[in-house]
Amino acid sequence: MKKLLKWFTPLLLMTVLWSCSNEQSNIQTEIKIPVSVVSIKPQSISRFIETTGTVYSSKEGTMKSELGGIYKIQRNPSTGKPFALGDAVKEGQVLIRIEDKEFVNNLQIESKKLNLELAESNLTKQKPLYDKGGVTETDLKNASITHVNAKYAYENAAIQMAKMAVRAPFDGVIVELPYHTDGVKIEQGQQLFKVMEYEKLLMDVKLPEKHLPEVTLDQLVQITNYNIAKDTIKGIISQISPVIDADTRTFKSVLQINNDKHLLRPGMFIKAAILSEKRDSTIVIPKETIISRQDGKVVFIVENGIATEKRITTGLETMDVIEVVSGLKINDRLVVSGFETLRNKSKVSVLQ
Template structure:
């Protein structure tokens, strides 16, 4: 019986010693987890509001004929061909011309121009004679009245003749150009061309009530469109409403967007970022490396081949990044890949 107990005790001792040896071996052969790190450097982050909307032209007009006449489309000096859809026009440029010989003859522009020259010459002569005492004040005044009347008559005739031309009221682009056969007579009031100016665009947005004391006029805006993934246009907050909608709990704003290259077109749906504030020389990290647990937010850094879990406090954030106001410092080696399986004090191997 004593011999049996001796064997049992010996076996238990050997098993215990073996377990200790295995545990020690496991500890010594702990596998280092491969991770990628990023050395933290001072950076910047902006506090923004993301919003969406449709951009519209700052100026648009549909031009109609003021007089009736035979229709002729003017030639675009840039192309040497008649104007067409999409052509750019300068302010004051003639797009459509009307012709009506009877109307033009009745204006008598040439006769009125000649009468103006004669009247002005007569007035100049009478004034010279008056200075020498050769004519009375009444005769000089009559000559002056005749010259003024001739000048007004000639100016009015030019205005009436100008109504036979349709000019661009602003620099813009032709967006509609109804077809009329050259020489066809069209009546007054006929719509002949539509223009838009969109070198600068505008956009109306609805902003959440909580930002009413943060959004201000002239704050910078970035504008993106899915058809222009590589281009970001700049703008500013131009107008803000002080009133909040009781139905949507939002307030209205108007954005002005620079579009000199005409990359955006009126009617496009775009995303805009209103920049409320910017912080420079701060620690900024990717959002997706942050681990959430019962104690709060944390990340992993590497020191001497070991992962250390650091509790962090968050500040400003944008779509992809977030500011760290406490918990990290410059030159910390932040784990950006492989952190999912880490624990505090895990052994790690840094890879690219």
């Protein structure tokens, strides 16, 4: 019996050890690394040249008094009140009148108008008489000279009279309106108001020399400002200087911005992103999923519960994403979290 136990005990011990070892091996084999994946779909990616600057109006005009007289600000028919800062005005609309009765009397515009009518009547009579030989050529020419002089005299008087009504030079908004007491006399040359049109805004930018080949006329620009964070305003490149500044190694461009909703104001500091390149229907992945190695860049995809290493070639990139030119295909399941501890052909458990 002792001999039997002596033989059986080592055999039992070996069986137990083998069983434990096999169980541990199975446990190790079944360990799966938890990961999150996304299915790759075609996307677009754009690269921008970013710059900042201050916008200014595309059109502005300052109106001054061309003669002295009594200051009379007019009422805005839209508000029923005297014109004020911020009022929208139309081209040719009278904002201020300068009254001077003595000036008007000296123009003698009514008498000059009557004189012109008489000269026109006389010239009309002289022409058929000349055709019939009733007057000489000299008489006809004198009548023509009298008519021309009367016409110029009346037109000049009308031009001077028109200076008494100060009109908006174009459609726009009153942005400056120096205060003058209504009914007081002002002198010639005083500033009366300033009008701006800012449905189109401009911005001067200086871009690094390396971007010159990428910038073209009418190229799309996206405009943002902290006051309009929810809106992106569009613009274009309207002018490009071909000269490089020798000191700064930059070239000047002018951006034209569509501001028909008046979200921007002249003088605002804004950020402009010039679209330099765009790719549509391409593979785009988060930059953080890429592992950089000495021999290149790799990512992991999941196929049948196995993480497979894929070497990739990249193209356009932004701050957060990058284009994959080769190495991946549409509908590949890209590992976006948990890839840090993966090895090629690691077993994974995909988290939902």
